[in-house]
Amino acid sequence: MGEAPAFFIDNIQGNISNELNLNSKGYVTTIDVSCNKTYVIGATEKESTPTFEIQILDKSTNKWVIPIVFGTKPKPSKGYSAILLDEDRILVIKGNSSSDDCFWFLEVNTAFVRQQKARLGTEVAAWSKGVIGEAEKPIVISGPSGVGKGTLISKLMEEFPSMFGFSVSHTTRAPRNNEQNGVHYHFTERSIMEKDINDGKFLEFADVHGNLYGTSIEAVDVVADGGKRCILDIDVQGARSVRASSLEAIFIFICPPSFEELEKRLRARGTETEEQIQKRLRNAKAELEQGKSPVLFDHILVNDNLDTCYENLKKLLGLSDGIKISQKSELVVHVPLEHTVARIDQKIVINCGGSELEKSAINSFALDLSSIKGGAPGRTRGLNIYAMGTKIMG
Numbered sequence: 041m042g043e044a045p046a047f048f049i050d051n052i053q054g055n056i057s058n059e060l061n062l063n064s065k066g067y068v069t070t071i072d073v074s075c076n077k078t079y080v081i082g083a084t085e086k087e088s089t090p091t092f093e094i095q096i097l098d099k100s101t102n103k104w105v106i107p108i109v110f111g112t113k114p115k116p117s118k119g120y121s122a123i124l125l126d127e128d129r130i131l132v133i134k135g136n137s138s139s140d141d142c143f144w145f146l147e148v149n150t151a152f153v154r155q156q157k158a159r160l161g162t163e164v165a166a167w168s169k170g171v172i173g174e175a176e177k178p179i180v181i182s183g184p185s186g187v188g189k190g191t192l193i194s195k196l197m198e199e200f201p202s203m204f205g206f207s208v209s210h211t212t213r214a215p216r217n218n219e220q221n222g223v224h225y226h227f228t229e230r231s232i233m234e235k236d237i238n239d240g241k242f243l244e245f246a247d248v249h250g251n252l253y254g255t256s257i258e259a260v261d262v263v264a265d266g267g268k269r270c271i272l273d274i275d276v277q278g279a280r281s282v283r284a285s286s287l288e289a290i291f292i293f294i295c296p297p298s299f300e301e302l303e304k305r306l307r308a309r310g311t312e313t314e315e316q317i318q319k320r321l322r323n324a325k326a327e328l329e330q331g332k333s334p335v336l337f338d339h340i341l342v343n344d345n346l347d348t349c350y351e352n353l354k355k356l357l358g359l360s361d362g363i364k365i366s367q368k369s370e371l372v373v374h375v376p377l378e379h380t381v382a383r384i385d386q387k388i389v390i391n392c393g394g395s396e397l398e399k400s401a402i403n404s405f406a407l408d409l410s411s412i413k414g415g416a417p418g419r420t421r422g423l424n425i426y427a428m429g430t431k432i433m434g
């Protein structure tokens with residue numbers, strides 16, 4: 041069992057404040073990581089915009105290093121606690137915040153951080169927001185161009201608007217007449233997308249029909265943040281990449297009743313030139329071969345009659361017996377400015393103090409980190425909260 045104080049310093053003196061260039065309103069926490077590095081996490085209010093800054097003191101050389109920081113930073117509060125977990129990430133608990141915004145992880149030696157350190161040859165840290173509970177498994181839908189993936193997904197989203205959200209992919213292809221940027225795709229340039237891929241922002245990407253397509257980690261997280269189940273419309277290569285990633289999903293392959301029917305639909309849609317249609321049909325042959333793989337896909341649906349196929353899709357998603365009621369708890373825990381934290385194995389005990397009793401029904405609870413998943417550059421999910429030995433969230 042270790043102990044970490046909840047502390048904030050409102051009058052910083054000496055080398056740390058000089059190096060961090062904090063003004064008098066800054067708040068700073070130091071954490072020793074391994075035996076030779078001290079991480080200084082400082083919240084500043086430069087030009088009235090609060091921000092977090094990070095510096096590392098390498099005790100072996102006695103030098104300060106400013107790391108490249110990935111991920112979305114938390115908005116600083118006036119007090120926070122920090123506790124090192126397994127030498128690879130620091131849990132930062134924001135005071136005066138509720139549980140949908142108070143748990144953040146500063147990753148210092150996770151696989152993602154090590155990968156970026158090796159790529160950039162410099163110190164790297166990465167923020168990841170902690171989220172209570174787990175998101176429902178995303179649904180990956182693949183199949184050749186023109187088979188009806190988009191049509192089926194639109195039907196599902198129309199019938200169950202509060203249940204499903206679409207993962208908006210990035211692509212380098214030009215928008216079609218009816219397509220809106222940010223709704224159907226994020227239309228982008230290859231050089232920008234390649235940089236973001238290198239920065240680790242993509243869950244998967246692939247060259248499809250001569251253009252780059254990819255699912256950003258943010259695209260999937262945004263849907264889960266809204267309490268919805270994410271649907272991905274991606275090609276077979278992308279499905280394979282997601283299968284190999286840490287994201288657990290359900291994989292569905294949509295087949296045409298025949299190759300001739302596929303060609304007919306593609307032409308009837310009227311969105312591609314003859315050259316593009318030929319390219320899509322050539323690729324469809326390979327995709328139909330790979331789509332038969334039971335290792336890759338959990339379900340195969342033949343889209344012959346649209347209504348029948350849609351009913352079958354709903355059936356395998358457990359939706360044919362009416363709308364499923366969301367099991368999400370609405371309970372939110374408040375962590376006050378002054379609190380203490382202590383670590384017991386994979387649990388962090390947060391004591392909010394007696395004075396907060398009236399504000400919060402729970403004045404002491406345990407944050408269970410034994411099932412955390414994901415992490416930078418996305419959210420860290422699977423946190424659970426228990427009050428006085430009783431599980432209340434997650």
Ligand SMILES: Nc1nc2c(ncn2[C@@H]2O[C@H](COP(=O)(O)OP(=O)(O)O)[C@@H](O)[C@H]2O)c(=O)[nH]1
Pocket residue numbers: 182183184185186190209210213244245246248249253254255273274275276277278279
């Ligand atoms: N790997 C991958 N494939 C994608 C992504 N977004 C779309 N695709 C696939 O790219 C292919 C072409 O999509 P699109 O240009 O919209 O044409 P359509 O399938 O004929 O409607 C389809 O197989 C999509 O499933 C993505 O983010 N990643």
Ligand SMILES: Nc1ncnc2c1ncn2[C@@H]1O[C@H](COP(=O)(O)OP(=O)(O)O)[C@@H](O)[C@H]1O
Pocket residue numbers: 183184185186187188189190191192305306308309343344345346347349
């Ligand atoms: N079962 C079906 N029978 C006939 N036409 C279909 C069927 N499903 C989809 N379509 C039509 O086929 C075309 C291609 O469908 P679309 O959803 O755009 O395919 P994808 O997203 O897989 O490329 C569209 O014009 C759509 O209306």
